[in-house]
Amino acid sequence: MQKLYDEVSSLDKRCYENFGLSEDILMEHAADGMADFIKSKFSKGSSVLIVCGSGNNGADGIALARLLHPDYNVKILHLKKPKSDMAKLQKKRLDAIGLKECCTIESCDVLVDAIVGTGFRGEFNPEISSVIDEMNNSDAYKIACDVPSGYKFFADATLTMGALKKDMYLDAHKEYVGDIKVIDLGVGRDIYECESNWNLLDLEDLNLPNRNKKDTHKGSYGHLACVVGEKIGAGVLCSKSALRFGAGLVSVVGYNTTNIPHSIMSSELLPKTTSAIAIGMGLGDSYSDMDLKSFLNNDYPLIADADILHMDILQEILKRENVVLTPHAKEFISVLRLCKLADISVDELQKNRFKYVELFCKTYPKVTLLLKGANVIIAKDDKFFINPHGSSKLAKGGSGDVLSGLIGSLLAQRYTPLEATFNASLAHVSLALNYTGSDFSLTPDDLISQIGKL
Ligand SMILES: NC(=O)C1=CN([C@@H]2O[C@H](COP(=O)(O)OP(=O)(O)OC[C@H]3O[C@@H](n4cnc5c(N)ncnc54)[C@H](O)[C@@H]3O)[C@@H](O)[C@H]2O)[C@@H](O)CC1
Ligand SMILES: Nc1ncnc2c1ncn2[C@@H]1O[C@H](COP(=O)(O)OP(=O)(O)O)[C@@H](O)[C@H]1O
Numbered sequence: 241m242q243k244l245y246d247e248v249s250s251l252d253k254r255c256y257e258n259f260g261l262s263e264d265i266l267m268e269h270a271a272d273g274m275a276d277f278i279k280s281k282f283s284k285g286s287s288v289l290i291v292c293g294s295g296n297n298g299a300d301g302i303a304l305a306r307l308l309h310p311d312y313n314v315k316i317l318h319l320k321k322p323k324s325d326m327a328k329l330q331k332k333r334l335d336a337i338g339l340k341e342c343c344t345i346e347s348c349d350v351l352v353d354a355i356v357g358t359g360f361r362g363e364f365n366p367e368i369s370s371v372i373d374e375m376n377n378s379d380a381y382k383i384a385c386d387v388p389s390g391y392k393f394f395a396d397a398t399l400t401m402g403a404l405k406k407d408m409y410l411d412a413h414k415e416y417v418g419d420i421k422v423i424d425l426g427v428g429r430d431i432y433e434c435e436s437n438w439n440l441l442d443l444e445d446l447n448l449p450n451r452n453k454k455d456t457h458k459g460s461y462g463h464l465a466c467v468v469g470e471k472i473g474a475g476v477l478c479s480k481s482a483l484r485f486g487a488g489l490v491s492v493v494g495y496n497t498t499n500i501p502h503s504i505m506s507s508e509l510l511p512k513t514t515s516a517i518a519i520g521m522g523l524g525d526s527y528s529d530m531d532l533k534s535f536l537n538n539d540y541p542l543i544a545d546a547d548i549l550h551m552d553i554l555q556e557i558l559k560r561e562n563v564v565l566t567p568h569a570k571e572f573i574s575v576l577r578l579c580k581l582a583d584i585s586v587d588e589l590q591k592n593r594f595k596y597v598e599l600f601c602k603t604y605p606k607v608t609l610l611l612k613g614a615n616v617i618i619a620k621d622d623k624f625f626i627n628p629h630g631s632s633k634l635a636k637g638g639s640g641d642v643l644s645g646l647i648g649s650l651l652a653q654r655y656t657p658l659e660a661t662f663n664a665s666l667a668h669v670s671l672a673l674n675y676t677g678s679d680f681s682l683t684p685d686d687l688i689s690q691i692g693k694l
């Protein structure tokens with residue numbers, strides 16, 4: 241697990257004040273980290289074009305040019321005259337060793353974007369936009385210094401300074417960042433970083449269910465009741481996924497339980513041995529509120545997904561002690577509207593995913609939320625996690641039902657709602673990562689069939 245930050249300037253400031261490091265020392269480490277990265281990937285003599293802006297992001301780029309010259313064939317393009325004190329100082333140092341400047345995006349092996357970093361505000365003017373377009377069209381290996389400029393530069397790798405920034409994990413930004421690597425700024429990352437409520441999940445954080453205890457029976461591993469309605473397929477996917485992920489028993493529950501696999505049980509009412517409930521997937525609108533209440537009149541841990549996230553009965557669900565909500569963006573704006581927290585478009589949500597997740601959690605601190613997307617957000621109270629390891633292989637109907645089953649399974653096996661959710665989410669993305677077929681071909685059944693290989 242790694243920490244995430246809204247901003248790192250306060251962390252830089254701690255370095256100046258607590259560790260006696262200057263801005264110059266920090267920047268020298270930033271540039272050195274980038275130089276090491278390039279040296280590890282490209283042999284001496286490779287051509288490196290560094291495109292610099294006028295602030296400290298540009299200054300990082302100028303310092304990098306100095307560190308690579310003359311072993312590498314370095315060229316520098318100043319889009320604007322150096323303006324910040326550090327940019328002016330770095331330019332003076334570079335001029336002293338003499339380095340060729342260029343004024344167009346020339347062909348090169350490595351292209352470094354040091355136009356703007358965290359100080360970017362507003363929009364680029366048309367000239368800068370067209371330079372970035374040209375850079376994007378280059379065949380070179382593309383490196384973003386700190387962050388891809390304005391999230392318009394398509395980087396192969398982003399070398400980010402000091403610590404990870406939350407903003408890099410907005411869904412829309414996933415297209416631009418490439419592989420992300422943190423560069424230390426003169427002190428180890430553990431020392432540079434301070435507390436943060438936001439964390440990035442690593443695949444290694446996955447804690448799978450186990451069968452280490454010997455004196456057990458099926459009841460030891462819980463019973464998930466999956467309440468189904470009109471579209472039985474969604475409930476079946478959820479149930480199969482739950483059974484495969486270790487729940488001792490799984491039942492499809494409701495009025496429509498014909499044609500279900502033999503391994504799944506069925507009943508009209510909640511089984512007596514129920515230890516967790518999954519509700520919402522494929523529910524349709526055939527249940528009355530009264531019917532639904534009969535499934536909710538208990539305090540079992542519950543995962544609510546899909547159709548139920550549009551229903552007024554959600555208010556009742558949100559009062560429960562152990563509940564997980566798994567909306568995608570469109571469902572989350574419905575949740576926010578039902579809760580009278582915000583009436584916004586999907587677009588507005590996607591631009592401000594972190595803010596609205598925080599708003600929801602502040603109002604419902606007992607609820608565990610998983611907001612689906614290219615980068616999944618998992619949150620409870622004041623703890624927030626991002627799972628960035630999913631891929632577009634998962635963008636297919638039924639992927640979410642499999643996820644609900646994984647979460648439901650762990651709830652039934654008595655994981656806490658937060659543990660169930662982040663472990664299930666990590667398992668879900670691992671299933672997609674482990675799939676060896678073509679990206680476009682992954683089906684929910686493929687996901688389920690791979691659970692056993694985790
Ligand atoms: N201790 C530090 O201060 C460190 C700073 N570092 C680097 O410094 C960067 C931040 O530097 P700054 O705060 O100077 O900011 P940036 O260099 O990211 O951006 C500010 C510059 O961009 C220009 N700019 C802003 N909006 C623009 C727009 N819409 N169109 C065109 N130009 C625009 C401004 O005129 C200014 O010159 C980080 O991203 C990182 O790369 C690193 O060297 C690490 C240490
Ligand atoms: N481009 C993507 N990158 C990463 N994960 C994705 C992407 N598209 C979809 N997913 C994941 O796939 C799942 C889709 O769930 P959902 O939209 O509820 O599908 P369904 O309701 O059809 O089962 C979610 O876990 C989501 O995070």
Ligand SMILES: [K+]
Nearest residue numbers: 353356387389
């Ligand atoms: K940049």
